[in-house]
Amino acid sequence: MAHKNNIAEWLPRVLFESFLITVSILVALALDEWRENREDAETVQQALYNFVSEIQQNRARIEDATPFNLGLLNVLQNRYAENDITSVDDFVNMVESYSPVNLQTTAWETAIATGSLAKMEYNLVSALSLTYTLQSRYEAATRSGMAELTSAQNLSGDRLELAVYNSIRYLTDVNRMESELSVIYSEAESVARIAVASGS
Numbered sequence: 001m002a003h004k005n006n007i008a009e010w011l012p013r014v015l016f017e018s019f020l021i022t023v024s025i026l027v028a029l030a031l032d033e034w035r036e037n038r039e040d041a042e043t044v045q046q047a048l049y050n051f052v053s054e055i056q057q058n059r060a061r062i063e064d065a066t067p068f069n070l071g072l073l074n075v076l077q078n079r080y081a082e083n084d085i086t087s088v089d090d091f092v093n094m095v096e097s098y099s100p101v102n103l104q105t106t107a108w109e110t111a112i113a114t115g116s117l118a119k120m121e122y123n124l125v126s127a128l129s130l131t132y133t134l135q136s137r138y139e140a141a142t143r144s145g146m147a148e149l150t151s152a153q154n155l156s157g158d159r160l161e162l163a164v165y166n167s168i169r170y171l172t173d174v175n176r177m178e179s180e181l182s183v184i185y186s187e188a189e190s191v192a193r194i195a196v197a198s199g200s
Contacts, residue, residue, distance in 0.1 A: 047116035048196045050107035051128060052189055058103045058135065059185035065101045066178050072098055073171040080164050088155050095149055095167055100142035101178075108132045124195050131188040138177045145170045 076094065079085050085094075108128065111117045117125050149167050 043114055044116050044119050045196065047107065047111045047114065047120075048192050050110060051192045052196065054104050054107040055131065055185050055189045055192065059182060059189070061101050061103060062178050062181050062185070066175065066182070069098065069171060069175055069178065073168065073175060076164065076168050076171065080168060085160065085164050088160055091160060091164060091167075092150070092155060098146070098171070100139065100146055103135050103139060105132060105135070121195070124191055127188050127191045131184050134177075134181060134184055138174075138181055141177065142174055145174070 072094065076085075085091050111128075117128075149163065149170060155163060
C-alpha cells in the first residue's frame with residue numbers, strides 16, 4: 001500500500017516535469033525555426049535589392065552603349081555600300097572605337113553562393129536565370145566577335161571587304177542582343193521589385 005502511495009505522489013510530478021521539458025524543447029525548436037526563417041527572409045530580401053540595383057546598372061550600361069553602336073553600324077553600312085573603306089588602317093580605326101560593354105554578375109554569383117536562389121519563388125528564379133543567361137551569351141558573343149574582327153589574319157588588304165562585311169554582321173547582332181537585353185532587364189527588374197514589395 002505504501003508503495004502505491006509513493007507512486008501516486010511522484011508520478012504526477014514526473015509527468016508534469018516531462019510535460020514541461022517537452023514544451024520547452026518544442027518552444028526552443030519553434031524559436032530556432034522562426035529565427036532561421038527570419039534570417040532566410042532577410043537574406044532573400046538583400047539578394048533581391050542586389051538584383052534590382054545590378055539589373056538597373058547593367059541596363060543603363062547597355063542603353064548608354066547602344067546609340068554609339070548603332071551609329072558605328074550605320075557608318076560601316078554606308079561606307080561599305082559606297083565602297084568607301086579602302087585601307088586596313090581606316091577600317092581598324094573605326095572598328096577599334098567599339099568596345100564591348102562590361103556587365104556585372106555579382107548579385108547572381110552572391111545569390112548562388114548564399115543559397116538565396118533556393119529560397120525564392122520559381123517564377124522569380126526563372127526570370128533572373130534567363131536574364132543572366134542572355135547577358136552571359138551577349139558578353140561571350142561581343143568578346144569573341146571583337147577578337148575575331150581585329151585578328152591579324154582578318155586585317156589584310158585582300159580580306160578587307162570580307163572583314164568589313166563581317167563587322168557589319170557582328171554589329172547588327174550586337175545591336176539586336178542589346179535591344180533584347182534592355183527588354184529582359186526591364187522585365188526582370190519589375191519581377192524583382194514585386195518580390196521585394198511582397199517580401200518574397
